[in-house]
Amino acid sequence: MNIKSNLNRTFSPSNNIRNIVRELEPYKPILPFEILSQQLGRSISEIIKLDANENLYGPSPLVSDVLSKLDFPHIYPDPENQTLRQFLSQYTEVPYENLFAGAGADEIIDLVIRLFIDPGDSIVDCQPTFGMYSFDGAVNGAQVLIVERTLDFGLDTEKLIEVISKNNPKILFIASPNNPDGNMITKEQLRVLLNLPIVVILDEAYVEFAGLENSYIKWVPENSNLIVLRTFSKWAGLAGLRVGYGAFPTEIIEELWKIKQPYNVSVAATAAAVASLKDSKNLLDIVSLIVAERERMYTLFADMNFLRPYPSWGNFILCEVQSMSASDLLAKLRSEGILVRYFDTDRLSNHIRISVGMPRHTDLLTDILNDINGSI
Ligand SMILES: Cc1ncc(COP(=O)(O)O)c(C=O)c1O
Incomplete structure (x- = not known):
């Protein structure tokens, strides 16, 4: 085929869209x-x-205060989110170096999948649960292995062990408290799962409602395969501003920094999150x-x-x-x-x-x- 006829071939831009994307369910918007x-x-x-x-109840009154007097909204935010991470370190008692901020926990879920998953790799999803794990898994070409929760929505640890040993998946997602039922992982279950050859992503979006004493975020620095995600959307009333964070083991966070968008957390979201931490009591x-x-x-x-x-x-x-x-x-x-x-x-x-x-x-x-x- 000469160059000219090749350029004249019938071309459909949408045919060039990744097959994985074309096979996804159509987008269903949520009504504003x-x-x-x-x-x-x-x-x-x-x-x-x-x-x-x-x-x-909405956010802390300090949030509207800081949002009404942002000093530098015309300047890009700090790519390392240093101020927010310092405050987060005090709030979580996790070292600053292990903390990472994102545009909601949602952004971090997607980033983590992109960090670990090559097309064809698998992730484990304990359903019913929050839909973004399987959604982001599918968008990124992961095979999603579903392990149904038990009748009371607890984790089926036996089945998880079996699926993980048979299929060699890379990531296991667990929400605790789980959305939609509110069940929590037990300490014993987490210990068992952390002993398996898999990265456990524990999503603690709702942990403030369970009591911070029930969080496992402080286990992160000692467990090379544990990631804990959190958000400001629920306890701090900032869902509309999109800010979340995660605690990562050192070896993983070093790699995560490489794939992050530089300005993922806006100046407004950062200021609101810091104000919330100042008003956490x-x-x-x-x-x-x-x-x-x-x-x-x-x-x-x-x-x-x-x-x-x-x-x-x-x-x-x-x-x-x-x-x-x-x-x-x-x-x-x-x-x-x-x-x-x-x-x-x-x-x-x-x-x-x-x-x-x-x-x-x-x-x-x-x-x-x-x-x-x-x-x-
Ligand atoms: C378990 C769970 N994780 C994460 C999120 C999303 O958090 P964010 O608003 O920080 O993206 C939700 C939201 O409903 C959720 O239920």
Whole structure:
């Protein structure tokens, strides 16, 4: 073929997109607040958003303070996130050198997969769990080995050992507390898993709601195959600003620095995260209110004939819906301006997950649930 005819060949840009990407499910956007408000015919302030485990108390008041007077928003942020990492080191009691910040834990999940995975390598996902592990795995060409959680959503350690020894996967993802049910890994389980030839990524996005004494972040420097991820989205109410972090063993973090985008955490997100750490005592008091509310919600749900709640260490409660369809319940709540998360997978069929909001949100929700309870 001469040069000219080769350049004239029929060319379809989309055919050049990676096969892995073309085989992914189409993108399903989540509706932004403004559109939801139009759809529901309610103002934003009348919508009770209990579907994404956000913190309805919002951020520390120090955050709006620092955001209103950012000194250098026109200058790129520090690629090493030094100030934030110093404050994080105090908060986590993990050495500064072992800490890494990202645009949410989500960014770090993707980075870690790109750090370890060549196309065709495998990762282990303990489902049901947070969807980003399998999503980022698939985007990066990983084979995702699913090890189902047990009936109470605990880890099936025996099965994990079997799958890891047979398939030689590179990474094991474990959320603790797990999203969507709120179950936690035990110390014994973590010890067993750390003895396996695999990198364990323990996602502690919700650990503040379980109590910081239940975190394993301080184990990181002594365990060359343990990575712990955290976020400001939940306990610190900064989901919209996108800031998270991870603790990494020295040999891994050295490699991670090489693949990081230089300016991944914005100046605004950094300032908000530092302000939150300065105000951590007050924020953790709010976390205690959310935990108390979670326990109140659990009791209220357990008293309903048609809900079976699972005990949770997070800021959400998973419920099996009985004697009615969960999608009807979702629609009913939605029509009243309350959003909850619905699952349509086999394992979670007829389940919903309700985030914990403020007491007044629980009261409004309970009024509607009581009506349904009376009519079933
Ligand atoms: C287990 C888990 N990890 C991580 C995240 C995302 O955290 P971030 O907002 O920091 O990206 C979520 C969000 O829902 C989550 O449930």
